[in-house]
Amino acid sequence: MKKLAILLLLALAACSNDDSADEERVNMIIDHHYEMGVGVGPVPVLRVQEGDQIASNQFQIFYGGITGFNFEPGFVYELEVLKRNVENPPADAPSIEYILVNEVSKMPVPANTTFEMKIKDFGTEFVISETDGTYNFLSFIPLDCQQRCNELEQAIQNNSQVVGVFEHDGNGGVVLIDIL
Incomplete structure (x- = not known):
């Protein structure tokens, strides 16, 4: 009987749920x-x-x-x-x-820190031109293209891959510095 009890305890221990x-x-x-x-x-x-x-x-x-x-x-x-x-x-x-x-x-990060982000990657466009003339990454991240909006549009139309250099604007958006 002791052997049966020990086997039962071992079986129960093996079935215990150890999430760690x-x-x-x-x-x-x-x-x-x-x-x-x-x-x-x-x-x-x-x-x-x-x-x-x-x-x-x-x-x-x-x-x-x-x-x-x-x-x-x-x-x-x-x-x-x-x-x-x-x-x-x-x-x-x-x-x-x-x-x-x-x-x-x-x-x-320091205010002038630059970084790269994909604008277009093999046909997938991440930048959206809104009806009010503004630009956003996926209608989620505001994009200030400053004086480079036309250049941005041309790069998106004429290339399968486009990468931009950006800075943060301090309000959750980004500012376009350069197009690679």
Whole structure:
């Protein structure tokens, strides 16, 4: 009888739900600007560093969100996040869920910091000319093309790939500095 009880306890222990194996805490660096990506359609995505990439110049494109995190362009973030495996995710969803544990730091970038973003990539246009004459990245990020709006339109019409050099405008938008 003792052997049966021990076997029963071992069987129950084997069936216990140990979630700690399916999750880990990691540090992430979130870059100060979005990148344009293509999922089901064009989308703004975060640029992140994790693990050995931290403190390098290499960023990965991050299509998933971080639950509890509100990104504000113009700041570099260091985050502590819980990285959790998702059982049986839908076909178009990530298999890993990220949950904010702690915003370790939020540092503004200098006002004159320039960065590159895709304007058009193999036929996918990320810049939208609105009916009121303004420009936006995916109707989401305001774009001030200054005196280069015609040049921007021509580059989009005549090239399969267009990259721009930008600065932050301080209000969540970007200012076009150059077209590459």
